[in-house]
Amino acid sequence: MKRQKRVALVNDITGFGRCSMTVELPIVSALKVEACPLPTALLSVHTAFPFPYIQDQTHIMEPYIENWRKHQVTFDGISTGFLGSKEQVAIVKKFIQDFSTDETVVIVDPVMGDWGKLYASYTKELSEEMKHLVPLADVITPNLTEASYLLDIPYLSEEEITMERLEKIAQALADKGPKQVIITGISREEKIGNFVYEKGEASSFIGTKKIGGERSGTGDVFTGIITGSIVRGDSLTTSVRKAVDFIGKALAYTETLNLPPAQGIAFEEFLTEL
Ligand SMILES: Nc1ncnc2c1ncn2[C@@H]1O[C@H](COP(=O)(O)OP(=O)(O)O)[C@@H](O)[C@H]1O
Numbered sequence: 210m211k212r213q214k215r216v217a218l219v220n221d222i223t224g225f226g227r228c229s230m231t232v233e234l235p236i237v238s239a240l241k242v243e244a245c246p247l248p249t250a251l252l253s254v255h256t257a258f259p260f261p262y263i264q265d266q267t268h269i270m271e272p273y274i275e276n277w278r279k280h281q282v283t284f285d286g287i288s289t290g291f292l293g294s295k296e297q298v299a300i301v302k303k304f305i306q307d308f309s310t311d312e313t314v315v316i317v318d319p320v321m322g323d324w325g326k327l328y329a330s331y332t333k334e335l336s337e338e339m340k341h342l343v344p345l346a347d348v349i350t351p352n353l354t355e356a357s358y359l360l361d362i363p364y365l366s367e368e369e370i371t372m373e374r375l376e377k378i379a380q381a382l383a384d385k386g387p388k389q390v391i392i393t394g395i396s397r398e399e400k401i402g403n404f405v406y407e408k409g410e411a412s413s414f415i416g417t418k419k420i421g422g423e424r425s426g427t428g429d430v431f432t433g434i435i436t437g438s439i440v441r442g443d444s445l446t447t448s449v450r451k452a453v454d455f456i457g458k459a460l461a462y463t464e465t466l467n468l469p470p471a472q473g474i475a476f477e478e479f480l481t482e483l
């Protein structure tokens with residue numbers, strides 16, 4: 210019997226600025242995978258804007274999950290992103306343990322920081338707690354800052370990082386559990402891309418020409434495509450290539466709109482091509 214795949218998206222819902230759930234949900238749907246949101250926080254705008262209205266959702270998560278359990282909802286994939294409090298890590302950990310089967314793919318985007326620093330809403334304690342999600346993941350998608358925090362190693366800048374060091378970092382992360390590790394946002398002169406590591410395979414760097422400057426939401430578009438693509442059964446490298454090409458195309462179009470960087474990527478234009 211034919212059956213669609215279904216994933217749970219554990220992330221915040223941000224009303225304006227194109228990030229997290231508002232980006233992942235349409236992308237996963239466009240990849241023809243059913244997307245079920247489990248909200249961690251509600252924000253009017255994301256944290257790159259001044260004075261966002263933020264309402265933590267820790268209190269709703271356990272009854273919400275318990276209700277899914279009563280309805281016997283099952284998932285082919287679970288994808289986690291922005292978490293609003295350290296208590297949420299334990300809740301999400303239990304959710305993964307209770308709802309995973311041998312076939313469920315768990316994708317953890319350890320959203321914690323960038324440029325060597327934690328995001329304003331992330332405390333040191335929360336970043337310590339995030340380490341507990343790594344062993345449960347099949348795939349993780351940290352940037353270099355997040356990888357450094359997860360391994361307790363100093364952050365290496367673009368100038369200092371080499372392919373050999375990236376291999377060692379990815380291997381150290383894979384030793385904690387995930388079979389597949391993608392280190393995102395690696396700049397190499399005029400290129401930007403991802404170090405792609407898979408146990409037992411040769412690693413690769415998949416990237417494109419850098420388009421424009423810093424822009425919010427690239428990580429969420431990336432994780433959305435990786436989630437939908439992997440759950441559908443695409444290989445890791447095919448999934449990363451798809452994400453890189455889509456982001457490149459959408460960024461080039463976004464630049465023509467002169468959209469402020471905090472307003473994210475105008476990905477809607479290309480959704481039907483996924
Ligand atoms: N300016 C850019 N030009 C082209 N591709 C980009 C650009 N910025 C990001 N990307 C792509 O999106 C991926 C995810 O972006 P990244 O900035 O690492 O996310 P995060 O927000 O999680 O730090 C990158 O690894 C790269 O493939």
Ligand SMILES: Cc1ncc(COP(=O)(O)O)c(C=O)c1O
Nearest residue numbers: 229255256291425426427428429
């Ligand atoms: C609430 C929230 N979720 C998610 C993100 C992650 O966004 P990005 O895709 O740029 O990593 C941010 C970053 O500002 C954020 O504020």
